[in-house]
Amino acid sequence: MTDFSCLDWFEKLKAGRSPLPDALPLDHEEARLAVETFNKLRLPDVPGQPLLRDVAGQWARDFVSAIFGLVEMNDDRTMIVNRKARKFFQLVPKKNSKTTNGAAIMMTAMIRNRRPNAEFLLVGPTQATAERAYEQAEGMVKADPWLSKRFHLREHLKTIEDRKNGAKLRIRSFDNKVMTGAKPVGVLVDELHELGKISYAAKVMTQIEGGIVANAEGFVIIITTQSDEPPTGIFKDELKLARSIRDGEFKDAETLPMLYEFPTAMQADKAQPWTDPTNWNIVLPNIGKSITAERLLPKFREAREAGIDKLSIWASQHLNIEVGVGIGSDGWSGAPYWTSCVDKSLASLNELLARSEVCTIGIDWGGADDLAALYVIGRERKTKRWLGWGKAWARKSVFERRKGIVSSLEQFEADGDLVVAADGEEQAMSAAAICRRVADSGLLPEQAGIGLDSAGVALLLDALEAEELTQPLVQAVAQGWKLQTAVSSVPLKLEDRRFLHGDQALMAWAVGNAKQTLRGSNYVVTKEVSGAAKIDPLMALFNAAMLMFQNPEAKGAFDADAWIASYA
Known part of the structure; x- marks a missing residue:
């Protein structure tokens, strides 16, 4: 296992860099090919359907590089024999292309996949959440003639099938049967903060993580915003683990965290420096692309005028401020x-x-x-x-x-x-x-x-x-x-x-x-x-x-x- 701590994460955020360790032990060839694949996908719901190469942020490519590069290949590079990280936890505010990037990552996994009949899953707290990611992936296939030839869209089943090797990307709702009979190569879990409110979520996550172990290249990606309520359940546990790895408190881990949030002291500061729009770029990696501070300002002002409850919900979703005490804690709000x-x-x-x-x-x-x-x-x-x-x-x-x-x-x-x-x-x-x-x-x-x-x-x-x-x-x-x-x-x-x-x-x-x-x-x-x-x-x-x-x-x-x- 690898030390994935990143003690200078806030300095990197302020500098506009990804909050990832500098010296990740990547297989650079695998990382490069994955990023090239990601770059060639098209944004399906934007006029002109531009390539991700031209519209995605570098932070998204850094995440792709880590996911596909933290592997060990066999001698002839025909298969992955081991993963240095099996779980990836990304905490990113809304309107930062979270769902689109997640769909693109799973399409990259499908294109780069070497395993016949491999299964890839899109999992969300509700069917609708999972379908949003699927629809983005489906749109990427439709937007590219080459991908349309390679992949068969079984829209009524919400499944994308690879005509080349039989691999499938499909959606699953989050319930106790999600992993029945499944041994997926890759799973994308969207909006984990909503799953924290489900009593059986920890059991299902254990099933998901256990299911991928059957494949040497198996991985789980969690992409979520902060909760609009005090973190609970599986979300609270996963966030606590991700923070402890990032902060060097737990070094023997298979999870790579990528967290866009303000430090505890800055969240708890009574002066609320996070309410200053000039600080928002710190936690908005896609600023200037899918989102701008100017577009956020009207709703921010409305929420602030409406009171602390509305403001805390707005801040949790758009700036990853933790609801309740406003700090990385589950303590009493007093x-x-x-x-x-x-x-x-x-x-x-x-x-x-x-x-x-x-x-x-x-x-x-x-x-x-x-x-x-x-x-x-x-x-x-x-x-x-x-x-x-x-x-x-x-x-x-x-x-x-x-x-x-x-x-x-x-x-x-x-x-x-x-x-x-x-x-x-x-x-x-x-x-x-x-x-x-x-x-x-x-x-x-x-x-x-x-x-x-x-x-x-x-x-x-x-x-x-x-x-x-x-x-x-x-x-x-x-x-x-x-x-x-x-x-x-x-x-x-x-x-x-x-x-x-x-x-x-x-x-x-x-x-x-x-x-x-x-x-x-x-x-x-x-x-x-x-x-x-x-x-x-x-x-x-x-x-x-x-x-x-x-x-x-x-x-x-x-x-x-x-x-x-x-x-x-």
Whole structure:
């Protein structure tokens, strides 16, 4: 296997060069012949049907050169005996001849093919997507008299057959039967970002990649834009792999990435430098040919005027900006703003209470090998900003079972934000005491002031009852997709600095651990999504937020000085 890292990829993009390694181990004769074949194909849906030689960008030829040149030939050059790369991942924005170039690559493969009865497949998330690539390939055959003689177009079957050796190029829809009985030489997978939304996509991709192994020259090409939703499933996995190979983090690979995107820092930059049209040429390899900045500007302005949702979708498709947090991550969309919303005085619960007109408390309870967490949100007098403070508990068993986070837990304990409890009863009593403390301030509403996940909270409910804190003050908060309001709206408050917190390392850790995904039409952050990473303090925050969104009023007036003195 070969090292396909390209650490200077962004410098190459800025210079208008392809983001590929400089010294690819190509068979230069095979690469040259493939590029010559590609160049002789005609663009079927443009007046005059020009040759790709005259209209395709050099970046497209570089991709062709890599696909067909990363091979080992036998001594008499009659067949390919091995491939140095079997998968090629190209991330390129819309309107950059993505589908046309993909069809041309597959026609090049058909023309250069040496294997009798070989099968080549065009696969898309829908039949219509696959058909678009087929129609371009079919048009290339019709536009050239020589190709029309060599290839038989079986239009009703969406199949192009080579009269010379029986090879076929056909479309397949993306389903569990896509590879039944097939051992293709080459497969083009179009719009992988749409496949990421299909539950069985990983299984089908495994079938595709397994199918090509039967042929020494077998290859899979993935050509896709960025997703118009936070990346999920197989798209997320393939993109993560491609980035890790490009960045030199994974060198023992058979995948060659070619990614047209801005660096993480540039995507996450609050100044949004990617919105400057003078930067667009960096990620638009076909600029000046199939697309221009001038043609993109009207829709860009419309999307920006319509708001962040429309702009993020536009940017994902035309500039490969990742939806959600705008960076190469699947983190919670509030994470990029967390560190910019610090008010260090709020590391003290007393300070939060002294500045608030009303408070809500969220609790997320855990088992013997999990954290328990509590979060207080106060609505500040006059400004109406939200103020936040958190606390967590861990039993000693957590330190024994979660060795990977022991050092972090020890830091949080030293900070005073994590309490190590002897047992569940002790941590429940400790949490209930904080709730009693906030209740004594008079800042809790009469109803729905303490919200919790109802799972496994028997000891906590007993402790709250002992503090005379019961329904309707204490209420269950629905979890999963029903937390959508908090998951999606808290980031907006953070972005505008309408939510301040005390810069507790415990909370920053939980925020950084959280993963966000799309379920149906809702973004969710759950323990299941985030895996083994601990996010209990953030879930407690969400519970408190859901109650604060109800615009509560405090039960009684609050004399801050007198209250603080009572707890001195």
